[in-house]
Amino acid sequence: MSTPAPFSTKDRILGAAEELFAQYGFSGTSLRQVTSRADVNIAAVNYHFGSKENLVNEVFRRRMDEMTEKRLSALREAVEKRPGELEPILAAFVEPALAIAQDRHGGASFVRVLARAYAEKNDALRKFLSDHYGHVLRDFAKAIAAVVPGLSKETLYWRLDFLSGALTYAMSDFGLIKRPTGAAEATHRARAARELIRFAAAGIQCPSADPA
Template sequence: MTRTAQFSTKDKILGAAEELFATHGFAGTSLRQVTGRADVNIAAVNYHFGSKENLVNEVFRRRMDEMSAQRLAQLRRAMADAPGEIEPIIAAFVEPALDMASGRAGSGAFVRVIARAYVEKNDALRKFLSEQYGHVPREFAAALAGCLPGLGKAELYGRLDFLAGALTYAMADFGLIKRPPGTTEHAHRTRIANELIAFAAAGFRA
């Protein structure tokens, strides 16, 4: 098997798993369903991932590695260019996520996978996400704490959780705000980002 063929097979499995997890959840999706959707055999899943738990983890890693890197890079620019201002920090948290949710490279289904991670009890997945990506919200909390010295740690982390929940809701397009006819996806996402940033900034300052 060539390197190109290996990548293609692995990517097909990840894409199929992402779609099925988005629709049926983690517990509700079997490896047989994944292999059927990806048109591969179970040996291919075992070769590339070893277990369903590892497959779930890799579905997250495929999207979140890039998004986390973008968030942290934008955060560093915000702190260098606008020290003491919280809106650019919040924008660094919000904008890369909404950009991913626009659906480029088939990432639209992953938004629903994130929502599943919030509502399903999956201790192994939560441990993986905490270990791999827990440093990201901690860096944002530290940056915000520097701008809001009067806000206690519990309140700060609670409000960051509220922001993450509102962002996930907005990314999944569950709410009442729909894209108006004639408005581009980019313009719609920009408007949502600006409104969410303003709303969250007021919440952090309260």
């Protein structure tokens, strides 16, 4: 029996960790569970990741690097080709994330992992996400501010926070609107994206509340 290539072993570990983190959370998952699910020994985990904290980070990096690239590419295109329009900017933020949820190769597990990141208090993970992906929100905030100049920075970030929460909820497909029988998954996700983009555009553009 041939030995799997290193990247195959690494990918198996990441896939197993993603499934277990989705099911049990970060603190509730042990490296022993990961090695058992991935059918590797602990030395393989130490070789590829060094620690459980790094393994958690790499589970996110595997999905979010690609999503970030797609988001920022779509944002540049929106700003260049449809200047002054808000919905294309929001589409650049929303659609790549919903595409992950539709991915049949672990997308649903990653959505649950993402929800865990919101729900669990994990300062190291939050710092990692902020350090590596915080620039994405800043780039989108800058683009939105150019289109909706009347918002204060604080108000804009509040509304981006609300959009991020609503997007995570939409990714989980946990809401009242279920995919109709016979409807394709891609069609259902496209409808979810359109509705969320319109909802977010209306919310972002509404006048600020009186501070008093």
